[in-house]
Amino acid sequence: MSALKDIYSPEFYDNLSDVLLITVPSFDKQKFVEKIFDEPFKTMELKERMRHTTRVLHEFMPAxxxxxxxxxxxxxxxxxxxxxxxGGLAYIFLPDYIEMYGLEDYKNSVKALEFTTQFITCEYGIRPFIIHYFEPMMAQMLLWSKHQNHHVRRLATEGCRPRLPWAMALPELKKNPEKILPILENLKNDSSEYVRRSVANNLNDIAKDHPNIVLEIASKWKNNTKETDAIIKHGCRTLLKQGHPEILSHYGLDSEKITVSEFKIDTPEVKVPDALQFSFKVENKYEIPKIIRLEYGIYYNKANGLLSKKVFKISERMYQPKQKDLVIKKQSFKLITTKKFYSGLHKVSVIVNGEEKVIDEFQLIT
Structure with missing residues (x-):
């Protein structure tokens, strides 16, 4: 399986060069390709290759x-x-070009972002403009939230997510997300699920710093439409994982008479890259049907010897009165580039409707 960085392949640059021969005056294809495939290129990762492409292209573009x-x-x-x-990821160098070389030209950059995002998302490239031109840029994004093109509408919400993964931070919006809320209001019933999903992700970002704002929106949007209900459910996923009392109450997720029994860790010692396996029984002891949200928490041993909990969802469904089910789960400890495992004591817990019911230990061997 090829690495993601290999989207920047000789074939890609050959095709791109053929296009640039048409669009860039006096473009020198041979020189462009030579500059792209310089000695450091082989060791560059994805983002480095993207930025390298941006810089090389700039040498052939008008000042x-x-x-x-x-x-x-x-x-x-x-x-x-x-x-x-x-939307091909390799073309992400286009919004990167706007970010790198257009920051001092607000008017042309806004035009470029609006056009380019209809081809390749500008959710990363727009963030320096939000920082440098906060008021006008947020006003522009509010206008974009009513744009006829769904890619532009999505940029209006995705671009201002306070905690967009792998993106430049937006400290002003993390501190106070007030400017985001009218945008989300405009898009909560958008015809595009792609856009509505972004609204939910934005809410989830906000919830990490301002849970009360999201809880208020959840109450306000509840039962408006099936679309807004879905947005709230996805947008409150962090609060649900945290077992936040108000959001649990919002969804009627109480756990007083829901029991967990026969909890067993089948693999008390786990050797990387094997999997942890555990099982338990869950029972609805209410006299009425109840929604049961099942999750489990893994307490990972960190480099400093402390444990860090991560919650994983198992299921969320209706249980009939006295219904009792056996649940068997596996958690992989396969090595991946984005996570490092440390030997030693770990823990696993079972969480029912936000309440941690049982917890036990296992040893991880790396």
Whole structure:
């Protein structure tokens, strides 16, 4: 299986160069390709290759950013004409170009972001503009929330997520998300699930710093439409995992008469990359049907010897009165590049409707 960075392949640059021959005046394909495939290229990771592509392209573009924007527009049109992939990740260097070389030209950059995001998302490239031009940029995003194109509407919410993964932080919006809320209000019943999903993710970001704001929105939007109910459910996922009392109450998730029994860790010693296996029985002892949200927590041993809990969802469904089910779960400890495991004591717990019912220990051997 090839690495993600390999989207920047000789074939990609060959096709891109053919497009740039059409859109960039006096473009030198051979020189461009030589500069791309310099000695450090082989060791570059995905983001480094993206930024490298941006910088090399800049050497062939007009110094005037307004003229460069026109070339970006022509390039996108030409890629589309040649059947290029809409939203193809390799083209993320286009919003990166706007971010790197357009920050001092607000007017042309806004135009470029609006156009480019309809081809490849500008959710990362827009963030420096939010920081440098906070008031006008947030006003622009509010306007975009009513744009006819769903990619632009999504940019209005995804671009201002306070905690967008792998993105530049937006401290102003983490501190006070007030400017985001009218955007979410405009998009809560959007016709595109792609957009509504972004609304939910934005709410989930806000909930990590301002749970009461999201709880208020949850109460306000409850039962408005099935779309808003779905947004709230996904947008409150962190609060649900945290067992926040108000959101549990919002969904009627109490656990007083829901029991967990016969909890057993089948693999008290787990050797990486094997899996932890455990089982338990859950029973609804109420006289009425109850929704049971089942989760489990893994307390990972960290480098400092402390335990850090991560919650995983098992299921959420209706249990009939006196219904009792056996649940068997596995948790992989397969090595991945984004996570490091440490030997020693770990714990696993079973969580029912936000309440940790049972917990026990196991040993991880790396």
């Amino acid at each position: 005037d950013f307004g003229q460069a924007v026109k070339i970006i527009e022509k390039t996108i049109a030409e890629v589309r004409k040649k059947g290029g992939s809409e």
